[in-house]
Amino acid sequence: MSTTGTYLIRDASVLGTEQADIRIENGTITAVGPGLDADGAEVLKAHGLIALPGMVDLHTHLREPGREDAETVETGSRAAALGGFTAVHAMANSMPVADTAGVVEQVLSLGERAGWVDVRPVGAVTVGLAGERLAELGAMADSRARVRVFSDDGKCVSDPVLMRRALEYVKAFDGVVAQHAQEPRLTESAQMNEGEVSAVLGLAGWPAVAEEAIIARDVLLAKHTGSRLHVCHLSTAGSVEIIRWAKAQGISVTAEVTPHHLLLTDELVRSYDPVYKVNPPLRTAADVQAVRRGLADGTIDIVGTDHAPHPSEHKECEWEQAAMGMTGLETALSVVQHTMIDTGLMDWAGFARVTSSTPARIGNVSTQGRPLAAGEPAHVILVNPTARRTVDPHKMASKGRNSPFAGLELPGVVEAVFYAGHPTVLSGRLNTPHPAAAKES
Template sequence: MGSYVIKGARPLGGPATDILIEDGLVTQVGPVTASGAQVIDADGLIALPGLVDLHTHLREPGREDAETVETGTRAAAMGGWTAVHAMANTDPVADTAGVVEQVWRLGREYGWVDVRPVGAVTVGLAGERLAELGAMADSAAGVRVFSDDGHCVWDPVLMRRALEYVKAFDGVVAQHAQEPRLTEGAQMHEGSVSAELGLTGWPAVAEEAIIARDVLLAGHVGSRLHVCHVSTAGSVEILRWAKGRGIDVTAEVTPHHLLLTDELVRSYDPVFKVNPPLRTAADVQAVREALADGTIDIVATDHAPHPVEAKDCEWGVASMGMTGLETALSIVQEAMVDTGLLTWDQVADRMSVKPARIGRVASQGRPIAAGEPAHLTLVDPTARWECDPATQATMGRNSPVRGRTMHGRVVATIYAGRPTVLDGVLNEALSEVPL
């Protein structure tokens, strides 16, 4: 493996310095002179630990028309990520050791980021009986995050058992909080816009009721709970209460819920159709503040690519979901950094350190210091660019920020000592991924 010296970067937004990378490790942080290493000019760039996404849909196996492990991980690298957690709602569902190992091996084969498969909580995501969580945990993929994402683990007994069972291997259940009966046929956030547009509402209470139940369950059995894509002000209040009680709960927010509101649905353009739905401006403000004060722990993309035809139709029949890997950091900069709500140090915490900790990815989310694995992201916060889905690495064209002027750009991503992205374009994948 080569050696690189990153010249003049600002680690976590601090003072500029040099970072020497040799054989996949950071070997020196400080002025580096004449090392013979390849120079990466990072004058004015922020250096962050490589970003870790706890919530990515890579679609393979089964929906390779939407995304593959290869295209999804290329997109991840472009977005500054060095690890992604691949959600379980593939076809076949990732509910066995065989499927999670397949996805894990594909990730290693392509070598763009560390692919960490998420295992399904229940067989076939059907919510009826537990999948073999232990087998997935013990597999080569070493699964620690379990989720039926796309479906809520609605049955309270099943949820309780899952929360208890994963304690045996330090796992976490990541809940898609959606009361199914309250959201039958739901098309968008239930409120003044849905009333006008005549679209069936997805009430905030359907999310909040499940979160309230689950934090109580997690507290009762002493388990770790993670809440996916928190979208409402009421959910934030419940999480704040639970954390105050010492319940071991973590939560994520998506970039789109930090930026966009249900007013966009007035266009009836299905690119804005997503689950949970875009909420109101007051909800956006609440989740921003919660991310700033730590009530919401992390940003996770819920990157959900779809083939064009799934969105090029009328709202009611369109698929739910938005892409996010290549725009997440820019949205976080716009919504959180440029508004003064987060420092770059805190961005590193919310997008790398904490998600790595929740997912038990020991080698990632590490300090930028000598002796640490070299997973780094270099960001130019002054850059402005227009989002054009046609030029993105993801196969999905369903970006809700298409045409928008984005704040800040990922200039380079370094995964295990290798620049996967350099000068804002894909460079080279890792040929041999360290275990």
């Protein structure tokens, strides 16, 4: 997408603190401060809004190529923009799997063509996600996509020798292996969290130790290799403690938590509504409190959506037959505000850290997650923290309707998104036309 236009964001609260104007010209922030001269710019009245760096998602499933019935790069990246993201990392479990330079370059090209956000392909760790031999890690890293994040997400790299080799390989180009922590032998036929609710419902349980055992093994492998490990969608109190211990040892490990694991519990499974079926499963209220505390104190580094859209027929069926996964791009900001900011556990500067600057650093995306300062790329969002909305999946841009937050009233509305200086989202509140109409004409 071309970067055109000059904009002056007037009287925004930068990171939720002091009010300032932000001037954007040709894709770059040229000035930040009070009382800036409009000087030919289109003025956006942002009093009462919070200015933040564009959000960066390290964990998005865009499904294309191969599963365009569930999502496409176009629909998924547009959903990301509406949710306040300016960059997403597209997971490798497409069809074909993104395990070669050709496929990751295809995903990159699709993202560039869509133009809503920066789409960064994630490369598979193993060929076909089969866990038998390493994929073309070096070729993907050297491709035009410059892949730096590798993951078999959806499947665990359960073979410790393969995991060790992958960690050793990516170290050469400062890559990171993002592990889906699930010991497969401990989760055979598992349907939900193992605990009191699973016992009452008679559903096969998914024990916390199945996640924790892989994390414990992998942090030791990361220590042995001196390479970077990232733990996807951490969900248990025990996992938080393992990550806390590993960081105290100086091991190079980072971790993420999803919005749904910050809010929802396994009690919801009593409804047998497959919208609550997810991998890893919803855990207990004690786990929810533990991951919130872990995110607040920095043990957990980032929020990753694990946006996982599915066709309706894969969710509107019997629980045991239903696909695992939830959508999350268009609700992530609201859920994090509700669980972390409105509870006093985090401020907006902390929000920017866990949703923007740190995921950009982990993913080696130097142009994203930057400060709102002169000379920086203009990836900027404006958020109305006092507005509230009722979640309606049928009004979302994503093809997936499997939002676990449907019907909930949540705080926080994204009023504007500037991606490289181009306004991909602008609400009527800012008294300016919506640019998407021109893009789509």
